[in-house]
Amino acid sequence: MDRKNELAFIASNTNTFLQASGKTLEKRLEEIALTDQEENEIVKDRTIKTIRDKGLSLFGTVGDVISTFLNWNDDVNDDLSEAKKMVLLEQYFNKSDSHEKAISMLKDFLTNPQGNTLFNKILRILDDSPPDEELMQHLSSVLKVIIDSGMFEELFDQHKYALSQIERLTPQALSIIADYKQWPAIRLGHSISFGPKVTSDWFSEFTNEYCAKKGIRDQDKYKRVQHSVIELQRQGLMEALKGQDGLTHCELTHVGTDLLPYIS
Known part of the structure; x- marks a missing residue:
């Protein structure tokens, strides 16, 4: 597998990559033999405080263990970072008419x-x-x-x-902003408003209508959508306004509208 394909695999199969990399970590650790004194010190402390207090030179061999963990993590993090950057730039080029x-x-x-x-x-x-x-x-x-x-x-x-x-936003919240033209009007029962702006809770009604329109039935996805809607409102990017048709219409605020050119 060449490097490009390897990075593409890492980006789309992160769990598999980490599990496979974990085996290399196990192999590295197996090559380090701890003395009884070092093992007792690890069991006694059980926290990272020992590392902070005594540094990587801790008991010689334990320092090797710590270095092994840190070096492995650096290697994995570098691969993940490179994979994400490669996918980002590949998608950028795919959006262009002329490479x-x-x-x-x-x-x-x-x-x-x-x-x-x-x-x-x-x-x-x-x-x-x-x-x-x-x-x-x-x-x-x-x-x-x-x-x-x-x-x-x-x-x-x-x-x-x-x-x-x-x-500050989750990917799900960004997707909801980009999909603003598909936001449904909602019908609220009792509600509190200040002028046309609804100030009482409208998240559940919006989430119900939006998920129904998008065909979202999975409860975990439903909860993520609702969390994202609450997130957008709290950050001043989305609001609900009473319409003359008796329905409530959710709209982007001025700040939310400013983000549209970047993600739509």
């Missing part, structure tokens, strides 16, 4: 100080989550929008603000 043009624009983006800062911000968002196809699709769209817009210096603050908002 030659996309390569040229990406080069200009990365060699621009503001562009490079924005790119690394996107990578940090990517690195803070396990490989997630939904998130990588959204971030590749973000990358393309920022690169296509050009004017990295003039739009730097705008892009940075949008990325800060995106960083």
Whole structure:
């Protein structure tokens, strides 16, 4: 398997990759023989505090154990990070009509100080989550929008603000924003409002109607959708307004609308 295919496998089969890598960790640990004194110290402490207090030189062999764990984790983390970045850029190129043009624009983006800062911000968002196809699709769209817009210096603050908002959201919440045209009108029973804005709970009704419209029946997925709807409202990205038709219409706020060009 060449490196590209290996990284693609890691990105889409993370659990399998970690289980396989865990076997290499076991093999490395088996090569280290602990003395009775070292084993007793580990059993007695049972916490990472020993490592912090005594450092990696702890009892010689135990230091080797610690180094083995840390080095293995660094290797695995590097592979996961590289795999996610490869998928991100591959999706970016797939969204472009001309790969030659996309390569040229990406080069200009990365060699621009503001562009490079924005790119690394996107990578940090990517690195803070396990490989997630939904998130990588959204971030590749973000990358393309920022690169296509050009004017990295003039739009730097705008892009940075949008990325800060995106960083706070789950992939599911981003998908709900991108799908705003499919949001259903809902009928509430008793509700409290301030002007047209509904201030009482409308999350359950919206989630019921939205999941029914999207054909979502799995209870775990239903709960994730509801959690994401609550998340969007609490962060000031989504609100519910009473309409003249007697129905309640959920809409993006001004801040939520600002994110649309990046992820839709």
